[in-house]
Amino acid sequence: MAGKFDFDTPYNRIGTDSVKWDMPVRVNHMSRIIAGMTTADMDFKCAPSITAALKKRMEHENWGYVDMASPGPTAFKKGIIAWNEKRYGIKNINPEQLGVTTGVHAGIIASMRALCPPGSKVLMATPIYSGFYGDVRFTNTVAEESLMKYVNGRYEMDWDDFERRMTPDVKVSILCNPQNPVGRAWTKEELTRYGELCLKHNIVVLSDEIHCDFVSKGQKYVPFATLDDKKVVDNSITYKSGSKSFSLPGMKCAWFFSTNQDLYRKTQANNHADLSTMGMLAEQAAYSGGSEWLDQCVAYIDGNHDFTNKYIKANIPMLKVGQKPESTYLAWIDVSAVANKINAQKMADDMNKSPPVNPATGMPKKVTSADMVNLWFAQNAAVAMNSGTNYGKGGENFIRMNLATSRTTLKAALDSMAGALKKISA
């Protein structure tokens, strides 16, 4: 074990109603599971400062409503502001324009309710985080997808296509910075160009920076709010949380800010935050005492990226990965060869004669060839991942693998996938 905290010992989460481990077993009818590598949370014990703060609070055995409405510099907000200034150099968070909410989604939806009339368009560069499509659905808006270019194993914006889609009915653009699922850490130049185009076309930038801490060695997270052009920054709202960095998504606490008072107020007016005492406390304890834990965690994930990228290139010829991801703890894997081999399209066509119900919407949803590959890995390798279809245009031939687990579990998963593919590749 290298370092003070133990990320190496596999941590058993089975039987805790975990979306990452328990849900895929149920949904994919798996008889066993080697690795749950689905939704973006981590398989590690949380930072000790978080557990200590929660334990202490539990001694006060009263759980009345928590005051989160104060607009001024509460201890909670001071913690967020200090963390952002110290860690990422964000110096312009005004406590009066910092809102607290139950999740990054809740914040984005609040802005969309304020800024996007029903039927208007939301511009996104795809493939992009699946949850944004849910935000679009909840606000009765329409996704306008600009497919990114895949150049030498790395995604880039297709600027001409992006601008061509900036019609007057596009009111906001959701930016994923850094990018889930393709793992780009956008550069200052790229973000500036993104922001300038949006400003020119009267489109507000909703910058989701929830993955900001996970950048690979040699890469950098550039907060949108630190761009040089004040007009570009004033045309944006940033959404963040400790929920990815410290794996606290079940605690339901996030926050947003804008240098633009009007955008902040409009979002806050639509922000129905039912916060929990424990969530706010966990977040506060993460920022006040979790930096050493996080540094070690980020380095560990970086090692997992190196390990996975090399392992797949050396041992699993039917899977294709590009350059090592620059950010997030997610791998984006081209599975077209597997789809061909198992005749995934035919499997999907057969299943679509009576399409399964999508639990997110309660409606039947047609399955795709990538869904079938994902199911195939769950059933034949006992490894649960996410189908690329969930991530919009450009995800059709991919699966997403969550690497935020012990190296032992990661290796077991890759070994199992390699073994399952060997059986069919003869």
Ligand SMILES: Cc1ncc(COP(=O)(O)O)c(C=O)c1O
């Ligand atoms: C880019 C991105 N935004 C938002 C979320 C969800 O955020 P929250 O749980 O705070 O709503 C996720 C979770 O995976 C994510 O990857």
